Amino acid sequence: MEGKRILVTGAAGFIGSNLVDSLLSQGAIVTGLDNMFNGRMENLEMAQRNKNFTFTKGDVRDYDHLLYLMKDIDIVYHEAAFTSVPQSILMPKLCNDVNISGTLNILNAARLRDVEKIVFASSSAVYGDTPTLPKHEKMRLDPISPYGVAKQAAEAYLVSYNRVYGLNTTALRYFNVFGPRQKDSTYSGVIAIFISRVFEGKNPIIFGDGKQSRDFTYVKDVVRANVLTGLSKNTAGKVLNIAAGKPIDLNTLTQTIIDESGRKGLSIEHGPVRKGDIVHSFGDISLAKELLNYSAEYDAISGFQEYLKFYKDKYGF
Template identity: 45%
Template sequence: MGYKDVKFPENSLFLITGGAGFIGSNLCEALLRMGYSVRCLDDLSTGKLENIQPFFENENFEFIEGTIVDFNTCNTACKDVDYVSNQAAWGSVPRSIEMPLKYEEINIKGTLNMMEAARQNNVKKFVYASSSSVYGDEPNLPKKEGIEGNVLSPYALTKKVAEEYGRLYSNLYGLETIGLRYFNVFGRRQDPYGYYAAVIPKFVKALLNDEAPIFNGDGSQSRDFTYIENVIEANLKAMISSSDVQGEAFNIAYGGQVSLIELFEELKGLLNKDVSPIFGPERVGDVKHSNADISKAQTMLGYNPSYDFYAGIRLVTDWYKSNLK
């Protein structure tokens, strides 16, 4: 693990918003294993209680059921907190196109509420989830911070606004913020159910049930799939980073490029299945190709991802085989 040497002061308290979600619950788990105190804030609109159920037995774990849309809840959650990892947001490009007002409320107002609550409670570091979607229609690969195009969805716009607020709160108020532009994160506890499920859990679930997965497009589109352990590393290293990097946003990925057809063939082999996919229309707002330049995060955060796509996909396939009912 790329974060095994990361150390915080002994009595540090961490707030993970969206802590019952996929990424948030993995962050909670990692910090608890390291022996730190963790407070989890989640309204369970997309997160699941079962993701954090095992942590309730740990005396260092506290759960607050509440929403980041309510400032008083954010303020209460930030009391005595040293480090915030703000993972609370609604994902999914297609859903944001259908529900732009909801995304404005949760992803923009909620993130601003959290930054303001963190500022008022003198939080040391505020790390928040951004997204590769901020690159929009910028065609060049690999994606490099500072070279962004026009965003293609309300979801992408909410992440762009979060980055602007992060920069502003660092420059104006001295809150040390760091944005992490995630590139197609996958791993244990990622939800395979529902219309808006991410592609890897959706494909795994279909294959385990001997069903044909549906491709949005011809399958040639490519992604920089990023295993969850790399994302945990990025969050923890962002929390211990120098004050010099406050207000910045960083690509968080492995730096690879895998097409959906390649992904499908790899999963077929790992699961020993012989199924042919169904090809459907491309999704509105989707980016065709995604690949990250991670040199900025490597240089300024000491980010050094340990798991490439193939190592991660083997681990997550084993997890789903054991955990998918």
């Protein structure tokens, strides 16, 4: 990554900011773009102390701005998105504009500017709730939410732009990412919500019976997969699962969060099942292993333990 000129969209967000820090630590020259819809400047505090980092407030729906930013860029990591599944059900048009049209803008600008590599943050939401487990890249996609549909369309554009224009594109399908800087709002990942509830002395509430499972992937593994993809020579036009490859049910995970946080007297509560939620999610990561030599260094529990340390340091518990 030394000396590579990189654009990270969604740079002030959870995954984007972790990626920015990793790229800078490897000697890259990074431009971060974010419209601050869901980003936080505090996520970029470390990056902004680095002379190789520039932040620009802007929107992926603004094609001219993208064209300007991509002058002299080697790699684009496209992390910016309308990221909430429940909100995509409330605002499908906005989700479509940002996640499909915004991605098309990225591809068109990258093509005009001869960008070497475009890596796109897709999602396991494209698989929907089909019974086949683990989910592998060749299976039929069946997204439930507008968010999942938009990610499927954006992925298809990446593959198409490789086929018809020879653009070096790769989509990474992330499975339930968690870790430092993830927001604990109603619309974020369950681990971030539960850790914050538990430290406020409140019971975590699982929507449904808690038997649903997820392949929680620690953000450091996702960042590493992105770096490997950015430097790879064999991933043009490919779509790869990026997961831990080890699912855990929500009851077990939530009990671990309660136990490890050391808060006494808390217990799991259950609420109604949410529309658009998937019951089981588990990723087959053999293609990423074959093409990138990727395997996860963390599972849900070891990732949570590291996240807990970060959380306690940050909030002084």
